[in-house]
Amino acid sequence: MDWQIKPLDSAGVTRSSLKKYKFESGQSDLDQYLKQYAWKNHEWGVSRVFVAYSLETKTIQGFYTSSMGIISTQSIPDLQENFPTETPAFLVGRLAVDISVQKQGLGKKLLRHAFECAIDISHKIGVWAVYVKAKDESVKKYYQNRGFISLKNKPLVLFLPLQTIRKAMQQNT
Numbered sequence: 001m002d003w004q005i006k007p008l009d010s011a012g013v014t015r016s017s018l019k020k021y022k023f024e025s026g027q028s029d030l031d032q033y034l035k036q037y038a039w040k041n042h043e044w045g046v047s048r049v050f051v052a053y054s055l056e057t058k059t060i061q062g063f064y065t066s067s068m069g070i071i072s073t074q075s076i077p078d079l080q081e082n083f084p085t086e087t088p089a090f091l092v093g094r095l096a097v098d099i100s101v102q103k104q105g106l107g108k109k110l111l112r113h114a115f116e117c118a119i120d121i122s123h124k125i126g127v128w129a130v131y132v133k134a135k136d137e138s139v140k141k142y143y144q145n146r147g148f149i150s151l152k153n154k155p156l157v158l159f160l161p162l163q164t165i166r167k168a169m170q171q172n173t
């Protein structure tokens with residue numbers, strides 16, 4: 001499978017065609033988000049939406065959203081002393097892959113794209129980690145398998161320090 005990951009407004013889909021899209025991830029709120037709210041949020045700049053466009057089927061088969069957020073430092077385990085009380089972090093707010101192509105590496109590819117974006121912007125603005133909000137225990141496992149660590153008081157919120165991501169990326173290239 002070959003996908004191009006692009007910002008929503010460069011993927012060749014119009015707002016009205018997106019509403020009629022047959023995108024099903026198994027999580028209806030995420031599907032509805034893509035069809036109804038993604039354009040608005042992307043346009044307003046409250047989040048950026050990146051879509052995986054299949055060159056084969058010429059459809060969107062996955063997406064993620066990104067925005068800036070803050071993690072309260074006291075919820076981060078094993079942190080060195082004197083860290084600021086709030087830590088800037090890159091939020092991957094939503095991540096979804098169409099059922100027809102799940103477990104073929106697209107989720108991983110989207111996450112890698114998000115990591116690259118986070119590294120990119122970290123040269124201009126402080127970004128200490130990438131973080132996600134897992135919907136349930138099963139998705140939490142998915143993120144844990146990719147190295148994410150749960151916050152102390154919110155186990156479904158997981159983070160991965162950018163330093164760790166940078167090292168992993170350097171080893172993989």
Ligand SMILES: CC(C)(COP(=O)(O)OP(=O)(O)OC[C@H]1O[C@@H](n2cnc3c(N)ncnc32)[C@H](O)[C@@H]1OP(=O)(O)O)[C@@H](O)C(=O)NCCC(=O)NCCS
Nearest residue numbers: 027095096097102103104105106107108134135138139142
């Ligand atoms: C979670 C999701 C994005 C993963 O994307 P994907 O393209 O299917 O996953 P990948 O191909 O990158 O990774 C596959 C691996 O993750 C595992 N995996 C996939 N979905 C999983 C889940 N929900 N829970 C636990 N593990 C999962 C697979 O078993 C596979 O493991 P392996 O590498 O050991 O074989 C996708 O399943 C999805 O869209 N789910 C519904 C929406 C959702 O829950 N999104 C998360 C929002 S917080």
